[in-house]
Amino acid sequence: MSNPIVDPLVEGLDTDATSPLVRLEATVEGVAIVTINRPERRNAFDADLIAALSETFETLHGAEHVRLVFLRGAGGTFSAGADLDWMRAAAGHTEDDNREDAMAMARMLKLLWDIPALTIALVQGGAYGGGAGLAAACDMAIATADAKFSFAEVKLGLVAATISPYVVAAVGPRTARGLFATGRTFDAAHAEKIGLITEIVADDAALEAAMTGLSTEMMACGPMAVIESKRIVEHVAYQEIDHGLMEDTAKVIARVRVSEEGQEGVIAFLEKRKPRWSE
Secondary structure (H helix, E strand, O other), rough: OOOOOOOOOOOOOOOHHOOEEEEEEEEEEOEEEEEEHHHHHHOOOOHHHHHHHHHHHHHHHHHOOOOOEEEEEEEHHOOEOOHHHHHHHHHOOOOOHHHHHHHHHHHHHHHHHOOOOOOOOEOOOOOEEEHHHHHHHOOEEEOOOOEEEEEEHHHOOOOOOOOOOHHHHHHHHHHHHHHHHOOOEEEEHHHHHOOOEEEEEOOHHHHHHHHHHHHHHHHHHHHHHHHHHHHHHHHOOOOOOOOHHHHHEEEEEEEEOOOHHHHHHHHHOOOOOOOOHHH
């Protein structure tokens, strides 16, 4: 990554939102890196980590100058899913208490899903249960060739419930049923085949190179156009293509064409120069 800095971060980021459990860094160009920082527990979730991730993702909602967000795990593992001690404690809680714990996880995933900037999971080692759910909740996911995945909740008599909307959106209902019902472990090649990840790279060095390449690639894209592109996909997904939807899409492109960014992009192209946002 070029010019990584911690303080000050990109304008608009709240550095007070960082914690020892989650590192938030950024470049002056607008690339944010969120690192899950519990390597001694293979970056497994507990209530404190979920809260720290929620706070970090919420901070990124208001960071207008952030154009790209990478999510990764410290210590060579993306996330092992739920922390065993946390699960052991939850077994003794009431149903209401468990519902609150689950809602905290659900809210954290939705905050990740709703980040305006493009989000990319960088998967090393393992992404299990909720960890694989995190990858599914990102817009893209890149994994090293040796990465492993599973939704093994059924082997504990549990259900991959809070992550299910994001996994189903990534891989489709039929594939999700098979993954959830068998709890089997699968490799990066299969994860790419079913759509859970979008790209495989050879090793950790190649993952770093992919970060740099994507950061450069995204700087050529209009920041607001990226946000609008994410919104339009969310709006049209699985909708009937009727007159109403056609009107909605026409309104979006008309509004964007007359926007300052849209005007600058077209003029820059015609003048054979780079648009201001990429300088």
